[in-house]
Amino acid sequence: MKVMSVVGARPQFVKLAAVAAAFGNTEHHHTIVHTGQHYDADLSDVFFHGLSIPEPDVHLGVGSGTHGVQTGTTLAALDPVIAAARPDWVLVYGDTNSTLAGALSAAKQHVPVAHLEAGLRSFNRRMPEEHNRVLTDHAADLLLAPTEEAVRHLTAEGLADRAVLTGDVMVDVCLRLRDKVLRGEATAPALPASRNARKPYLFATLHRAENTDDPDRLAALVDALTGLPVPVVLAAHPRLLARAASFGIKLDHGLLHISRPLPYAELIATVLDSRGVITDSGGLQKEAYLLERVCTTLRTETEWPETLRGGWNALVPDPRELGSQAWSDTVLRPAPKSSRDMPYGDGKAAVRVVRALEDHVAR
Template identity: 70%
Template structure:
C-alpha cells in the first residue's frame, strides 16, 4: 500500500509522527508532502528532527498569504504531485488550509482521501478551520474520527457510512514524549521564567484573538496582570500582529519565548501550574498531561476537556474582575478523573489497519 501524507503546519507534524512510524513498521510505502504553510523553522523543521519524522519527499514552499491565496497555491501545486505519485490513499490531517487543499486536489484527481481527525466541530462558522473541517469531511472517502463525539457529529451530517472510530494519534506522541521527558530530566520552564516558581504557559494565535488591535491589546493586558509569571510562546502570527499594532508583548507578568520543539513544549506544560491558550492542540495536551487549561475562546472542538473543569472557556478575560480572572487562570488542577476519551495511545496502528481494510474493500 502506498500512502501520501499532506502536511503543512505544526499540529499536523505532531500527528504525522506516529502515523509515519506505524506505516513504516507495517512495511507500507509512505510519501510526505510538506506544503510549507508553516515555513518558520520553529514550527516546522524542529518537529521533523525532534519527533524522528522522515524528511518530506516534496516541499511545495507555499508560505504565507491570505486563506484563499494559501489554499489555492497548495491546490495548484498538489495536482502535479498527485498525478505523478498516484498513491492508494491521500491522507490529510486536521483542519488547516493544507488539509482542504490536499483533499480537494485528491478527489479531483480521482484518488481516495482519508481524513485524520475527522468530525471535530466548534460550530463557529467564523473560524476558517471550521470550514476546512466540514468541507474536507464531506469530500473525503474515509473519515478517521478521534472520539465518539466526532462520530456522532459525522452521523448527524449523513456521513456515518464513511466514518470509523480511530482514536486520537496525538495521544500516541504526547504520552510517549511525556514518558521520555520524565525519564531524561526534570520538567523545566521555558527560558526567561524563574526556575522553581509557579508559572503559566500561554499561546495566542487564532485570527479572532490576534487580528483586532483592541482585542489583542486587551488580551495581552489580561495576561500581563496575572499574579504568576506567564511564559508566552509567540507564534509568528502573534509577533507580526503585535508589531503591526504596536502592542508590547513583554510587559507585566508576561515573559516572551519562541515556540518550542515538541519535547520542550511537553516539558514546559508539565512544569507549569496551568495553560492559557486558544490552540486546540495545546488544550488537549494540557488535558493529557494533567494541567488545568483556560481557553480564550467561546467554544472548543475538544469538548471532552471541559469535563470536571480541566478546561474552562473564558472568551473575554479582560472583562472579568482582575481577582476573578486570576483565580480562574491560576486555579489548581481539579480532582475529577480525566478518563481516556481520546484513546489509549495506540491510534496510529488502528489508522494503518483501517487504511488497509478500507483499501482492500474498495478494490
C-alpha cells in the same frame, strides 16, 4: 499499499510523527508531501528533527498568503504531485488550508481521500478551520475520527458509513514524550532567561486570527496576561509577534515572559512543569488535559468538549467580563480532584489508522 501524507502546519507534524512511525513497521509505501504552509524553522524543521519524522519526499514551498491564495496555490501545486504518484490513499490531517487543498486535489483526480481527525466541530462558522474541516469531511472517502463525539457529529451529517473510530494519534506522541520527561530522558522545560526560576508559572500561547487581528482585543488579552499575579511564559507564534509589532503592543513586560515557539518535547516538558495553561490552541487544550494541567481557553467554543468535563478546561472568551479577581481565580484554580476520563484513546491510534486504510483500500 501506497499512501501519501499531505501536511503543512505545526500540529500536523505531531500527528505525522505517529503515523510515519506506524507505517515504518509495515511494508507499505508512505510518502510525505510538505506544502510549506508553515515555513518558519521553529514551526516546521524542529518537529521533523525532534520527532524523528522522515524528511519530506516533496516540499512545495507554498508559504503565506490570504486563505484563498494559500489554499489555491497549494491545490495547484499538489495536482501534478498526486497525478504522478497515483497513491491508493491521500491522507490529510486536521483543519488547515493544506488539509482542504489536499482533499480537493485528490478528490478531483478520483484518488481516495482519508481525513485524519475527522468529525471535530466548533460550530463557529467564522473560524477558517471550521470551513476546512467540514468541507474536507464531506469530500473524503474515509473519516478517521478521534473520539465518539466526532463520530456523532459525522453521523448527524449523514457520513456514518465512512467513519471509523481510531482514537487520537496526537495522544500516541504526547504520552510517549510525557513518560520520557517523567523518567528524565527528555529535554528540560524551555523557559526565558528573564523568568525567576524559583516561582511557579503559567504557560500560554496566542495565535488565532480572532484574538490577534483586532488591536483592541489583542491589547486587552495582553493586559489580562500581564495583570496576573504569577509569571506567564508566552510561546509567541510569528503571527502574534507580527501583529503586536504592527499595533505597537509591547509583549515582554511585567510578569509576561516571551519565548519562541517550542519543539514538541520542550512543549510537553514545559506544560508538565507549569501550574496551568492559557491558550486559544485546539491541540494545547487537549495536551493540557492529557498532562493533568488545568487549561483556560480564550475562545467561545472548543472542538474538544471532553476537556470541559470536571473543570479541567474553562472557556473565557473575554477576561474583562470576569473582572481581574475572577480571571485570576479561574486561571489559578487547582486541578480537579476527580479522575479524568480517557476519551482520546490509549496511545495506539496510529496503528488503527494504518489498519483502517488497509481494510478500506480493498473495498
